[in-house]
Amino acid sequence: MNSLIPGPEDLFLFHEGNLFQSYRVLGAHPAVIGGVAGVRFAVWAPHARQVRVVGDFNCWDGSAHPMQKISTWGVWFLFVPAVREGEYYKYEMVTSSGTLLYKADPYAFWSELKPGTASRVVSLEGYPWTDQAWQTQKRTCQAYRSPMNIYEVHLGTWKKNPDGSHRTYRELAEELVAYVKDMGYTHIELLPLAEHPYDRSWGYQATGYYSVTSRFGAPADFMYFVDRCHSAGIGVIMDWVPGHFVKDEHGLRQFDGQPLFEYNDPAKAEKTEWGTLSFDYSKPEVVSFLISNALFWFDRYHIDGLRVDAVASMLFLNFGKPREQWVKNARGGEENLEAIEFIKKLNQTVFRYFPDALMMAEDSTDWPLVTAPVHDGGLGFNYKWNMGWMNDMLKYMELDPYFRHGRHQLLTFSFMYTYAENYVLPLSHDEVVHGKKSLLNKMPGDYWQKFAGLRTLYGYMMGHPGKKLLFMGGEFGQFDEWKDLEDLDWELLGYDSHRGMQRFVRDLNRVYLHEASLWELDHRPEGFSWIDPHDHKQSIVTFMRKSSKPEDQLIIVSNFTPVFHEKYRIGVPAAGDYVELLNSDAGEYGGSGQRNAGMLKAGKRPWHNQPFSLQIKVPPLATVFFKPVNLHRNSTSQK
Incomplete structure (x- = not known):
C-alpha cells in the first residue's frame, strides 16, 4: 500500500x-x-x-x-x-x-x-525481536532431513493457576518453554489461537482470524512467547482453520446482512456435523482474506508452520453431511473444485514468501499427492498427518495381547505406503477426548501392563519413519482422558509409574535427537529396512533405521506381548559388537529390568536374510534399541 x-x-x-x-x-x-x-x-x-x-x-x-x-x-x-x-x-x-x-x-x-x-485497536509494529539466529539457522536447515518431534499443546489446560485462571503468554514463555526444552522436543504445536467465543471449541471455531486470543494476554505477549521458543531452539507450529467458521452474531456469518464469507447456497455453506459455515473459496476477497491470514502469522508472529485443520472437509462438498443433503460440483463429482484450487494457491503463496515454512495437512482421506508440489500435480503441502498409521496402531494396541497375533498386519501395513507422502505420525488431542480414553487407559491389561504397553508404543513410534507428534499429558501417562476445562493431572508425577513414564519419554526424545538414523532419511526408502516383519505368532517386529553414513544404524525390536524371551535371535547386517542403547523395560522406567548388558557380539550365523545374527533378550511388552559399534566393515552385507 x-x-x-x-x-x-x-x-x-x-x-x-x-x-x-x-x-x-x-x-x-x-x-x-x-x-x-x-x-x-x-x-x-x-x-x-x-x-x-x-x-x-x-x-x-x-x-x-x-x-x-x-x-x-x-x-x-x-x-x-x-x-x-x-x-x-x-x-x-x-x-x-x-x-x-x-x-x-x-x-x-x-x-x-x-x-x-x-x-x-492495537499496533503490531515495534516488537524487539531477538530471534535472528533462529531465522538464519532455519534458512540453512533441511526440514526433511532434520529431527522433528512435536509437543501438541492446548495453552488453556496445560497448566492453570491455583485459582483456576489461565497462565499468561509470558508465564508460559518461561515455564512451558523450559519444560519442552528439557523433555527434548523440537517443536510446540498450539491448538488454534485465533480469537474464539467458546472455550470448549478449543479454538477450532473462530471469529477473529487475525486476533491472537486475549485469554492469555496481548499480541506483544504472544510475540514474546514465540521469541522465547526460538531462543530455546524450539519451533512454533499453530493449528489453522480455513475450512469453517462459527455462527456467532458478532462474527463472519452474514457479515453485511447477506452471505459474504460463506457460500450463498446454504447446501454448500453448512458444515452440518459441526454447526459451522464453510468459507466460500469461489469469492476472490475470501481467498485474499485467508491467504493473507496464513502469511500474517508467519510475518507478524514469526511462527514456523501451520497445521491446516480438517483438509478433508475442504476437499469434499459432502463431508460430514447426511446423504439427503449431498450436492455435486459442476462436473458431477463431490470434490470442492474451488477449495482445491484455493489450497494449491495457498501453499504456493506461503512458500513464495516463506520458503522454510512448515505446511502440514490434517487429512484423513487417501487423496493422492498431498505433499507433492503443485507443479507436479500435488496439493503443495510439505507434510501430512499419517492418520492411517494412527488408526491402525491404536486399534492394534487396544487389543488384548493374546489376540494381536491375528491382527499383525495393523503393525506392518503402514510400511506399504510410508513413502507415498511426507508424514507426521500423530498421537494427538483428538485421540484422547469424547470417551476415547487416554492413551494409557487404551492399553489393555493390569496397571503394569498399561504402562509397559504405552512405552512399547512410544518406542515403536519413534523407530517408525516419519516425524513425530504427541499431545500434552501423554508423556507422563495421563490416566484420564483430556479434560478440556481443567489442567493436566500433574499430581500424577508423585507416583513412580508416571514419573518413570516421563523419564522414559525424555530419554527416548534425547535418543531421537542424537541418532540421525531416526530422522535423516525419514522420507527415503533407503532409511529403513525390515529384519523380520513376520513373527506374528509372538507379535514381535524387528527392523533397522539408517542414515546417510553406512555405519550409522539402529536396530529396533518391539515385543507387543507380555512374554519374556530370554534367547531370541535376530539377523544383523554386519559382524562386530552391538550395545543396547535404550530399553523401555528398564527398571528406572517402571519395567521389569530385563536388559542386554555389555557388548553383544554378532556371530557368523545367517538369520532373517542377514549374513550375521545376535542372540538377545526380548523383554515383555517392550521396545529395545540396539546400536552397532566396532563394526567389521569388510564383512558388512552389500545387499
Whole structure:
C-alpha cells in the first residue's frame, strides 16, 4: 500500500484474490494523516447500505463516524482522529433491508476478553525481536532431513493457576518453554489461537482470524512467547482453520446482512456435523482474506508452520453431511473444485514468501499427492498427518495381547505406503477426548501392563519413519482422558509409574535427537529396512533405521506381548559388537529390568536374510534399541 488510504492497486488485487497482505490495508491501523494522529478503519461489506464505526471514542454512537465506500465492490474507509490503542470498536452495519448489525472487525489484531465481543485497536509494529539466529539457522536447515518431534499443546489446560485462571503468554514463555526444552522436543504445536467465543471449541471455531486470543494476554505477549521458543531452539507450529467458521452474531456469518464469507447456497455453506459455515473459496476477497491470514502469522508472529485443520472437509462438498443433503460440483463429482484450487494457491503463496515454512495437512482421506508440489500435480503441502498409521496402531494396541497375533498386519501395513507422502505420525488431542480414553487407559491389561504397553508404543513410534507428534499429558501417562476445562493431572508425577513414564519419554526424545538414523532419511526408502516383519505368532517386529553414513544404524525390536524371551535371535547386517542403547523395560522406567548388558557380539550365523545374527533378550511388552559399534566393515552385507 503506497498511501494511508487504500489505493486502486490494493483494491484491485483484493477483489482479484491476490492481495496477500490484505491485513495491511483492511482493519484498524493507528496512523497520522495530515499531521493528525488517529486510526484508519477499512472493511469489506459490499451488501451494506451504510457502515459506521462505533466504539469507546464516540460512546457507541455511529452517527458521528459514517464510513465512505471507496470501491465498487464494497470496501469502506474512515479515518477517526484521536482514537488510541486499546480502545474498543465495532462496525455498525445498515443492511439492505435496514436492519442494524454490530460486527467485530474481521481483520482486528486484538479482541475484547470474553464474554465481550468487541475488537480493540492495537499496533503490531515495534516488537524487539531477538530471534535472528533462529531465522538464519532455519534458512540453512533441511526440514526433511532434520529431527522433528512435536509437543501438541492446548495453552488453556496445560497448566492453570491455583485459582483456576489461565497462565499468561509470558508465564508460559518461561515455564512451558523450559519444560519442552528439557523433555527434548523440537517443536510446540498450539491448538488454534485465533480469537474464539467458546472455550470448549478449543479454538477450532473462530471469529477473529487475525486476533491472537486475549485469554492469555496481548499480541506483544504472544510475540514474546514465540521469541522465547526460538531462543530455546524450539519451533512454533499453530493449528489453522480455513475450512469453517462459527455462527456467532458478532462474527463472519452474514457479515453485511447477506452471505459474504460463506457460500450463498446454504447446501454448500453448512458444515452440518459441526454447526459451522464453510468459507466460500469461489469469492476472490475470501481467498485474499485467508491467504493473507496464513502469511500474517508467519510475518507478524514469526511462527514456523501451520497445521491446516480438517483438509478433508475442504476437499469434499459432502463431508460430514447426511446423504439427503449431498450436492455435486459442476462436473458431477463431490470434490470442492474451488477449495482445491484455493489450497494449491495457498501453499504456493506461503512458500513464495516463506520458503522454510512448515505446511502440514490434517487429512484423513487417501487423496493422492498431498505433499507433492503443485507443479507436479500435488496439493503443495510439505507434510501430512499419517492418520492411517494412527488408526491402525491404536486399534492394534487396544487389543488384548493374546489376540494381536491375528491382527499383525495393523503393525506392518503402514510400511506399504510410508513413502507415498511426507508424514507426521500423530498421537494427538483428538485421540484422547469424547470417551476415547487416554492413551494409557487404551492399553489393555493390569496397571503394569498399561504402562509397559504405552512405552512399547512410544518406542515403536519413534523407530517408525516419519516425524513425530504427541499431545500434552501423554508423556507422563495421563490416566484420564483430556479434560478440556481443567489442567493436566500433574499430581500424577508423585507416583513412580508416571514419573518413570516421563523419564522414559525424555530419554527416548534425547535418543531421537542424537541418532540421525531416526530422522535423516525419514522420507527415503533407503532409511529403513525390515529384519523380520513376520513373527506374528509372538507379535514381535524387528527392523533397522539408517542414515546417510553406512555405519550409522539402529536396530529396533518391539515385543507387543507380555512374554519374556530370554534367547531370541535376530539377523544383523554386519559382524562386530552391538550395545543396547535404550530399553523401555528398564527398571528406572517402571519395567521389569530385563536388559542386554555389555557388548553383544554378532556371530557368523545367517538369520532373517542377514549374513550375521545376535542372540538377545526380548523383554515383555517392550521396545529395545540396539546400536552397532566396532563394526567389521569388510564383512558388512552389500545387499
